[in-house]
Amino acid sequence: EDEEEKVGEEKPEVLSPEELEKLKEEVDERKKLISTLRGKPWPMRKKLLTLRESHEFVEKYEGALGKGKSRKLYAYKVMMLKALMGRPYGSMPRKTVPRADEANAMDFAVLWDFGVITNYLFGYAQYSVLFYGYYNSQRAIGWLKFRMPLSYFLVGVGTVAYSYMVVIRTMARNANEDGGGDNNSFNFSWKMFTSWDYLIGNPETADNKFASITTSFKEAILEEQESRKDDNIHLTRFLRVLANFLVLCCLAGSGYLIYFVVRRSQKFALEGLESHSWWERNEVNMVMSLLGMFCPMLFDVISALENYHPRIALQWQLGRIFALFLGNLYTFIIALMDEINLKREEEEVLKLNMTIWEASLYNGTLGANSTAPPITVHPADIPRGPCWETMVGQEFVRLIVSDTMTTYITLLIGDFLRAVLVRFLNYCWCWDLEAGFPSYSEFDVSGNVLGLIFNQGMIWMGAFYAPCLPALNVLRLHVSMYLQCWAVMCCNVPQERVFKASGSNNFYMAMLLVILFLSTLPAIYTIVTIPPSFDCGPFSGKSRMFDVIQETLESDFPAWFGKVFSYASNPGLVLPFLLLMVLAIYYLQSTSKSYKQANLELKKKLQTVSRTINKVLTLIQYLLYSLCGTCTDIVCPPESTPCVVLALT
Amino acid sequence: MLHDCTFFTRKEILQLHGRFHELAPHLVPLDYTNQPDIRLPLALIVSMPELKENPFRNRIVEVFSEDGQGNLSFNDFVDMFSALCETAPRELKTIYAFKIYDFNVDNFLCKEDLEKTLNRLTKGELTPEEVNLVCTKAMEEADLDGDSKLSFSDFENMISKAPDFLSTFHLRI
Numbered sequence: 102e103d104e105e106e107k108v109g110e111e112k113p114e115v116l117s118p119e120e121l122e123k124l125k126e127e128v129d130e131r132k133k134l135i136s137t138l139r140g141k142p143w144p145m146r147k148k149l150l151t152l153r154e155s156h157e158f159v160e161k162y163e164g165a166l167g168k169g170k171s172r173k174l175y176a177y178k179v180m181m182l183k184a185l186m187g188r189p190y191g192s193m194p195r196k197t198v199p200r201a202d203e204a205n206a207m208d209f210a211v212l213w214d215f216g217v218i219t220n221y222l223f224g225y226a227q228y229s230v231l232f233y234g235y236y237n238s239q240r241a242i243g244w245l246k247f248r249m250p251l252s253y254f255l256v257g258v259g260t261v262a263y264s265y266m267v268v269i270r271t272m273a274r275n276a277n278e279d280g281g282g283d284n285n286s287f288n289f290s291w292k293m294f295t296s297w298d299y300l301i302g303n304p305e306t307a308d309n310k311f312a313s314i315t316t317s318f319k320e321a322i323l324e325e326q327e328s329r330k331d332d333n334i335h336l337t338r339f340l341r342v343l344a345n346f347l348v349l350c351c352l353a354g355s356g357y358l359i360y361f362v363v364r365r366s367q368k369f370a371l372e373g374l375e376s377h378s379w380w381e382r383n384e385v386n387m388v389m390s391l392l393g394m395f396c397p398m399l400f401d402v403i404s405a406l407e408n409y410h411p412r413i414a415l416q417w418q419l420g421r422i423f424a425l426f427l428g429n430l431y432t433f434i435i436a437l438m439d440e441i442n443l444k445r446e447e448e449e450v451l452k453l454n455m456t457i458w459e460a461s462l463y464n465g466t467l468g469a470n471s472t473a474p475p476i477t478v479h480p481a482d483i484p485r486g487p488c489w490e491t492m493v494g495q496e497f498v499r500l501i502v503s504d505t506m507t508t509y510i511t512l513l514i515g516d517f518l519r520a521v522l523v524r525f526l527n528y529c530w531c532w533d534l535e536a537g538f539p540s541y542s543e544f545d546v547s548g549n550v551l552g553l554i555f556n557q558g559m560i561w562m563g564a565f566y567a568p569c570l571p572a573l574n575v576l577r578l579h580v581s582m583y584l585q586c587w588a589v590m591c592c593n594v595p596q597e598r599v600f601k602a603s604g605s606n607n608f609y610m611a612m613l614l615v616i617l618f619l620s621t622l623p624a625i626y627t628i629v630t631i632p633p634s635f636d637c638g639p640f641s642g643k644s645r646m647f648d649v650i651q652e653t654l655e656s657d658f659p660a661w662f663g664k665v666f667s668y669a670s671n672p673g674l675v676l677p678f679l680l681l682m683v684l685a686i687y688y689l690q691s692t693s694k695s696y697k698q699a700n701l702e703l704k705k706k707l708q709t710v711s712r713t714i715n716k717v718l719t720l721i722q723y724l725l726y727s728l729c730g731t732c733t734d735i736v737c738p739p740e741s742t743p744c745v746v747l748a749l750t
Numbered sequence: 751m752l753h754d755c756t757f758f759t760r761k762e763i764l765q766l767h768g769r770f771h772e773l774a775p776h777l778v779p780l781d782y783t784n785q786p787d788i789r790l791p792l793a794l795i796v797s798m799p800e801l802k803e804n805p806f807r808n809r810i811v812e813v814f815s816e817d818g819q820g821n822l823s824f825n826d827f828v829d830m831f832s833a834l835c836e837t838a839p840r841e842l843k844t845i846y847a848f849k850i851y852d853f854n855v856d857n858f859l860c861k862e863d864l865e866k867t868l869n870r871l872t873k874g875e876l877t878p879e880e881v882n883l884v885c886t887k888a889m890e891e892a893d894l895d896g897d898s899k900l901s902f903s904d905f906e907n908m909i910s911k912a913p914d915f916l917s918t919f920h921l922r923i
Contacts, residue, residue, distance in 0.1 A: 138755050139832065142845040144816055145825035148755040287908050289888040293867055294851065294905075295914040299804060299834065299921050307803035315872045322880050325887065712896040 128162050131155040248657075250639035250649045257565045261621050264561065268617060272610045288321060313595070320411070327410065337408055344406040348421055351399060355392045356428045362388045363436035367443075385436075386503035389429050394511060397422050397548070416608065419547055423612060426555050427619065434562075434623050437496055441631065444489035448634060451486050488637035490566050493627075497563030498570065504559070505577055508552065512588050516542050520592035544593040549585075550609055558616035565624045752825070756832035763828060766923065770827050773798070782824065792820030795827070800921055805870035806850055810834075813849045834921040840910070843919050848905050859900035861885055 135155050138148055296314050301307050366385050369377050380387065400421045404414055520541055527534045534540065556574070564570050628647060633640040640646045654663045668674070753760050771778040773794050779786055792811050801807040811820040814830040822830070832838065833846050853863045864885040868876070876884070892900050892908040900908075909915050 135754060139757050140839050140842050142833075142842055144814075145755065145823075145829040146816065148829075149751060149825065152751055152754055287891050287911060289884055290892045290908050291912045291914065293864065293871065293884070293888050294847065294909065295912045295918050297805065297871060298918045300918075301803050302799045304803060311871070311873050311875075315875045318868075318872060318876060318880070318884060322883055325883065708894055708896075711894050715895045715897060 124162055128159055131159050135159070248653065251653050253568075253639045254646065254649050256568075257624075260564065260571075261561070261617075261624075264617055265614075268610060268614050272607055272614065275607045275610060292317060292321060309595070324410065340406045340408065344403050347403050348400060351396060351403075352421075352424055352428055355396060355425060356432055358392070359385070359388060359429055359432040360436070363432065363439075367436070367439065370440075383499075383503065385433070386500055389433065389500075390503055390507035392429060393426065394507070396425050400425075415547060419551060419608075419612075422548075422551055423615075426551075430555075430558070430562075431619075433500070437493060440492065440496075441489045441627070444487045444492060445631070447487045448489070452635060486634055486636045488634050489631075490634060490638050494563060494567030494570075497559065498567055501556070501559055501563070501570070501574070501577075504556065505581075508581070509584065512584065516588050516592045541592060541594045544589050544595065551612075554609065554613050554616055557613065558620040561617060561620040562624060565628070752828055756828055757835050757837045758828065758832055766828055766831060767824065769798070769923065770824050778824070787823065789815075789821040789823045790827075795820065795822055800923055805873075806867075809850045809853065813846060818855070831921060831923050834919070836920055836922065840916060843916070844906050844909050845902075847909065847915075847919055848902050857902070859905060861889060861898070864888055 132155075135152060138152055141148060143151075292314075296317065298310060301310055362384050366381075369381055397418070400418055404418055407414065407417070409417065519539060523534045523539060523541060532538075560570055560574050629645070632644055633642075633646055635641055640649060643649065643652075654666055752758075752763050756763070758766065767782065770790070771780060774790055777790065778788055792808065792815075795811045796802065796807040801810065804810065808820065810830065811822060812818055814826050814833075815822050816826060833842055848859070851863060851867055852859055853866045854860070865881055868881055868884055889898060889900070892904050894904050894907060895901065
């Protein structure tokens with residue numbers, strides 16, 4: 102009231118610049134309040150009231166701010182002073198920036214594969230763009246001078262490099278989201294407060310969810326109880342060693358079986374494929390697929406001996422299946438190497454024969470050093486060399502097709518047929534088929550993920566020799582997705598165990614990385630050591646495939662560039678550089694370890710400090726209370742410590 | 751004006767009004783220009799399909815009601831769905847989650863609150879010893895200041911690191 106009177110007595114004057122500034126600030130504040138109102142945890146009534154008042158304020162003063170030098174403003178000045186003195190909602194509204202939702206999806210961003218291929222491919226398509234053999238070795242094509250061999254090489258190398266980058270970046274991102282290894286520290290709390298999905302509206306889904314939450318709690322309780330108990334260490338260790346020994350025997354056995362079958366198929370190939378039955382022709386692939394189906398079940402049975410914690414047991418199981426597939430794949434590749442050597446010998450023989458054939462074309466009419474007009478021969482008549490690269494591509498394609506077929510057939514028989522039998526035979530069977538043996542099959546998440554990873558590995562291996570393989574695999578993956586979606590909805594029940602192999606899916610990404618490395622090794626080996634075919638593919642005629650780089654450097658770049666490159670690729674420079682990188686990795690790893698340690702220490706300190714503060718505050722409360730027991734207006738009930746702090750200040 | 755206080759557009763608010771009206775067509779007027787003070791009781795609200803199966807439906811409605819008994823006016827109804835919608839920020843959701851799980855409304859999550867939460871989640875399938883173990887462990891994990899109850903800051907610290915919170919604590923209408 103004083104302010105009002107004082108101002109009223111003065112002459113009506115314009116607002117000074119500072120007052121204008123303050124008014125403007127106030128208006129901006131109100132506007133910000135309006136925009137952040139929806140994020141405030143207030144009851145709706147309070148929000149609406151605030152909104153109305155702020156709107157009125159803003160409307161009144163925004164117009165006024167524009168004019169600046171009006172006589173009427175003194176009245177506004179009074180109201181402004183009032184507003185500044187008594188802001189009803191406290192201090193500056195805090196920013197509530199909506200944080201972007203953290204998607205919790207599995208990062209399988211590397212799935213860029215495709216396709217289903219039929220037997221047509223082994224006929225006409227052999228000479229089509231799908232395979233290596235189609236590509237011409239002409240250095241520059243068309244008026245754009247497109248360097249085709251160079252681009253083929255660079256694309257091959259580039260895709261591998263890009264894959265590495267994506268996988269490692271995803272792993273790093275997953276590791277960061279982990280919170281630095283924090284994911285075990287709030288297990289029970291998170292299960293309690295974040296496991297119910299508020300979107301559930303269907304009673305059946307709700308029942309399933311209740312059951313799965315109960316199971317998950319029971320597992321966590323079991324885990325907690327197990328970590329507190331001590332077992333007979335020696336027996337457990339012996340059993341574990343025994344189990345590993347059995348597993349190794351299995352792996353060795355399967356490796357030998359594949360080797361044996363591959364040798365046999367080579368023998369068949371020499372005798373001519375037509376004289377054998379379908380089984381004998383496709384023996385290798387069928388054996389590999391069958392092993393892939395039955396060995397994991399065997400591993401599961403053996404792992405019952407080991408008595409591990411379920412998550413550890415799952416990781417061991419996945420590791421063993423991984424080793425199985427890897428062993429099989431590498432046996433396959435070694436067999437392929439044998440075939441490549443065979444084809445190269447054939448090529449030598451053919452080259453020899455070709456010179457003889459050419460000579461025969463001229464019918465001995467030439468002297469040793471004379472030239473003659475070239476005789477035109479239809480391209481189809483020229484004998485073609487056995488293109489080993491195309492053969493490699495075809496083998497991979499065949500492998501992938503049989504793998505796909507096995508998956509689909511297992512799905513249809515193992516899941517669908519089984520579900521049909523269980524459902525319909527249940528009416529006339531002595532025991533309950535649905536609850537007891539066979540019952541519906543479970544949807545095995547980890548097994549399916551592993552299958553995807555291996556499919557990807559095979560694509561990486563074969564992509565250099567069958568360039569359209571990735572494109573076709575996309576098609577295959579689409580079909581697989583729809584088929585498996587249907588199968589899951591129709592014939593599967595959820596898994597009983599709710600353990601994940603790792604908290605952040607980095608376990609699978611690590612597997613993917615290993616597979617990437619191991620898959621690209623054979624391709625790199627063949628590029629570096631085996632000379633390309635003489636008459637097919639973009640590198641034909643060269644002594645090594647990577648000569649294309651050398652060629653490009655010599656002819657397309659200025660001379661000094663070539664010199665720089667040759668200096669840079671000198672082993673004397675490369676080796677120290679590699680050493681430096683190894684040292685850098687070691688250094689970074691040790692600093693990260695020390696940071697993690699420091700992090701844990703700080704956390705512990707934080708807990709201790711906050712406990713101490715709480716104790717001190719409680720003590721002060723009681724002191725104050727005992728000192729002025731009647732002064733109830735400065736001491737609030739013991740719960741609200743902020744009141745005590747206010748009293749202290 | 752409502753759309754400034756919520757995360758909904760005008761159209762969505764009209765849709766919400768339609769749903770509110772459906773719950774009690776004879777009570778809820780179609781015309782809200784006079785701002786009638788109509789409140790629907792808890793029993794009607796929790797019969798909505800979005801809330802019907804939720805074990806915490808009663809608590810959710812009580813938190814957003816002005817009288818704390820679960821009688822929602824249309825403003826409160828909109829507020830409820832807005833705070834739990836996809837675009838609501840994490841901080842807001844954390845505040846309301848804390849209120850929802852605080853069964854005895856004392857601004858702390860004490861052991862009884864945790865036990866009630868757990869029993870609703872598992873529909874009483876766990877034995878009392880198991881319930882006790884889980885609640886003790888959860889309290890140990892989240893209680894930073896050692897007073898054997900979770901204050902809002904303890905709860906917030908724990909929830910901020912939870913990867914599933916935003917995706918599960920969300921209602922769609």
